Amino acid sequence: MQKPPRDPDEPVLTKAYWLAIGGYAVVIAAAVLAAFALALMYYDLPRQQAVTIAFLSLSLARLTHVFNMRDVESPVFLNEITRNPYIWGALVICLALLAGALYVPLLRDILDLTAPGREGWLLIPAVALVPLLAGQAAKLLRHSAKSR
Secondary structure: OOOOOOOOOOOOOOHHHHHHHHHHHHHHHHHHHHHHHHHHHHOOOOHHHHHHHHHHHHHHHHHHHHHHHOOOOOOOOOOOOOOOHHHHHHHHHHHHHHHHHHHOHHHHHHHOOOOOHHHHHHHHHHHHHHHHHHHHHHHHHHHHHHOO
16 A cells, blocks of 8 residues: 555566566576485485475475565565464465375375485475575565665
């Protein structure tokens, strides 16, 4: 309500939004592929374990990506996303489903997952946070450029 209404002829997804969507997709894909490559080549883990690490990295990257959806002008930590209890509830449910996929034998077998191992558990959150940090850095840069 603090901003003027948008032009009714303007598309819902403008060119800038499409570019942002593409940019986020590239960063998330690169991070997940990096996790997969590191698991296979650097840590020399079995293929199934590397796939599980990539799957969990993608899942967590997508879950943390919700925090990139804040308005450019809103604060980083206290904004419309972080104050929304439904988002926190959805994140808890999604994390529980991921834990179920990994630790419930029937689901684990259906999804062909395996324990990520110590290296995997170190790699997964590190890689999953890359898109979040890149998105927040981009928002801060846009905000500082906008306020000039």
